[in-house]
Amino acid sequence: MTRLAIDAMQAAGEIADFSRRMAAGALALATLEAPAEGCSARDIVHREDGIVLYRYRPQAASAGLPPVVICYALVNRPYMMDLQPDRSLIRGLLARGLDVYLIDWGYPGAADRFLELDDYVNRYLGGCIDHVRHTLGVPAVNLLGVCQGGTLALCHAALHPEGVRNLITMVTPVDFHTPENLLSKWIRGVDVDRMVEAFGNIPGELLNATFLSLMPLRLTSQKYAGIADIADDPAALANFLRMENWIFDSPDQAGAAFAQFIRWFFQENRLVLGGLMIGGGRVDLRQLDCPVLNIHAAQDHLVPPSATLPLRGLIGSHDYTSFEFDGGHIGIYVSARAQEILPRTIAEWLEKR
Amino acid sequence: MNISDTFGDGIRDIPFASHADTESEAVRRIRDFGEDYLGITRELWKLVESQLSQEAGTPSQALEKGLDQLRNALKEKFVRLYVPAFGPLHAQQAATERLMSTTLRWQRAAARVSELLSAVAADAVARLVAVLSGPDASGPPVTSLRQLHDLWVECGEQAYATAAHSEDFAAAQTELLTAMVEMRFEQRRQIEEWARAFNLPTRAEVDAIHRRLHELARLLREAQKR
Structure with missing residues (x-):
């Protein structure tokens, strides 16, 4: 007994139809404009080297809360936070009257080869937070760290707790040695210093290839076959193109910082096991005593819940909230449900603190 | 065919090839490699000839098998490529x-x-x-x-x-x-x-400059803080 019940003539028709739709999709894609990077009005308020801090223009009456500074990952571009009008966490926060800032790490060039985690965690992130504190005259900000940016935010908040009023981490890896962590398994035996010696900055393309190899069929064959399904839908094609543009817009990684991140986090799991020193300061999560909201995605293949949930047992804060979003690592930014659920969850949590 | 058949004993007259009767290890390796390489090339040509003589459309299992053998032979021989470096x-x-x-x-x-x-x-x-x-x-x-x-x-x-x-x-x-x-x-x-x-x-030279600049900038920031 077999479930296979494909009629030969029907299959031939399906192939012809698929080819027609793929060709139509390709033609329609060729007529689209290159996607913009972000969609909400904003101003540059601070720069240091290649780092830019944006402040978003308000879209609603102020909620009267301290500003939110978003610290995104180094490995992708931060406009994912404001991808398009109906897929924008930033718009959702602005609509609730929050004052939103976003750090753009830029594209490290050859001259940034020797930037270390100290530069990112203390100097750049610290510089952005200090700028907001001084210009607005507030003692501390609400820091929102996303993915790897959440790990950097955790380090910063542990080293400089005075500047962080509340900490929100989204899909943030904390324990890098959980059994599901494929990236950690693959990178554990690599001599990362030698890798940086050979490459200088680590090419974004190399990271992209690595991320694709986590789910190679879903992220290539199946995704692109899906163009046939949206060939007649210009809005869906525009969304597809925007996502593709973002996924493959991967900055090179500053060599020294990359080596430190891989060695200290992926290989030695120091955030959990201890011994993490950044810029001469010991990163001890027990020093982190501000309220923490830890948001994770239930079906996250990059940062599985088991990698982020141990945070609760590591921090000094007694005000810890965990929130599970029913979706994956990308869906948490761009799904329709996320647009409704996440800004509300974050704003309501902040209002109580 | 042995490579000596082609070049005679002339190869032993190369200055670094040691004495006439006791060729150096290096020369022996080079010669072995050359013989292996020629041998593989010859086998490849034989394979092509035998394929050409077959009728069009004949299943090429023999060709595939032959190519596999040659590929393996090449892999094996290249492992032995290393010879000690010498001379200017x-x-x-x-x-x-x-x-x-x-x-x-x-x-x-x-x-x-x-x-x-x-x-x-x-x-x-x-x-x-x-x-x-x-x-x-x-x-x-x-x-x-x-x-x-x-x-x-x-x-x-x-x-x-x-x-x-x-x-x-x-x-x-x-x-x-x-x-x-x-x-x-x-x-x-x-x-x-x-x-x-x-x-x-070169990249190494530019890196050295960047490293110095990075260190100087750090020192300057620290001095400004004091």
């Missing part, structure tokens, strides 16, 4: 050998990953067959190629996830990355040699 160009010779050796290492590592991926592909098909018609097959009938493709993707991802978490796969991935790094390192070294020959700035 010894540094360049050693660098070239290192580049070839790292390239071969990368090829072997890539072949190992391909081998593991082939096993994943086979496992994916086995899983697909089981889902479609195995004893535990259940679910609605699959009536379109698209459904079949999606099912194959699902089976493929399951097979891949199983393999990707294994120690074998992690070791193969690590070796592939390490081999690529070493190859890249040697490629860069060669390019830098060329750049130096034309008095062009």
Whole structure:
């Protein structure tokens, strides 16, 4: 007994139809404009080297809360936070009257080869937070760290707790040695210093290839076959193109910082096991005593819940909230449900603190 | 055919080839390699000739088998490529050998990953067959190629996830990355040699400047803080 019940003539028709739709999709894609990077009005308020801090223009009456500074990952571009009008966490926060800032790490060039985690965690992130504190005259900000940016935010908040009023981490890896962590398994035996010696900055393309190899069929064959399904839908094609543009817009990684991140986090799991020193300061999560909201995605293949949930047992804060979003690592930014659920969850949590 | 048949004993007259009766190890290796290489080339030509004499459309199993044998022979022989560097160009010779050796290492590592991926592909098909018609097959009938493709993707991802978490796969991935790094390192070294020959700035030199600038900027920031 077999479930296979494909009629030969029907299959031939399906192939012809698929080819027609793929060709139509390709033609329609060729007529689209290159996607913009972000969609909400904003101003540059601070720069240091290649780092830019944006402040978003308000879209609603102020909620009267301290500003939110978003610290995104180094490995992708931060406009994912404001991808398009109906897929924008930033718009959702602005609509609730929050004052939103976003750090753009830029594209490290050859001259940034020797930037270390100290530069990112203390100097750049610290510089952005200090700028907001001084210009607005507030003692501390609400820091929102996303993915790897959440790990950097955790380090910063542990080293400089005075500047962080509340900490929100989204899909943030904390324990890098959980059994599901494929990236950690693959990178554990690599001599990362030698890798940086050979490459200088680590090419974004190399990271992209690595991320694709986590789910190679879903992220290539199946995704692109899906163009046939949206060939007649210009809005869906525009969304597809925007996502593709973002996924493959991967900055090179500053060599020294990359080596430190891989060695200290992926290989030695120091955030959990201890011994993490950044810029001469010991990163001890027990020093982190501000309220923490830890948001994770239930079906996250990059940062599985088991990698982020141990945070609760590591921090000094007694005000810890965990929130599970029913979706994956990308869906948490761009799904329709996320647009409704996440800004509300974050704003309501902040209002109580 | 022995290479000496072509060149006679003249090869022993090369200055670094030691004495007439006791050729140096280096020369022997070069000669062996040359003989091996000529032998493989000759076998390849024989194979092509035998194929040409066959009728068009004849199954090419023999050709495939022959090519496999030659590929294996080449791999085996290239492993023996290394000869000690000597003479005025010894540094360049050693660098070239290192580049070839790292390239071969990368090829072997890539072949190992391909081998593991082939096993994943086979496992994916086995899983697909089981889902479609195995004893535990259940679910609605699959009536379109698209459904079949999606099912194959699902089976493929399951097979891949199983393999990707294994120690074998992690070791193969690590070796592939390490081999690529070493190859890249040697490629860069060669390019830098060329750049130096034309008095062009090299990556290493620019890196050294960037490192100094980075350190100076740090010192300046610290001084400004005090």
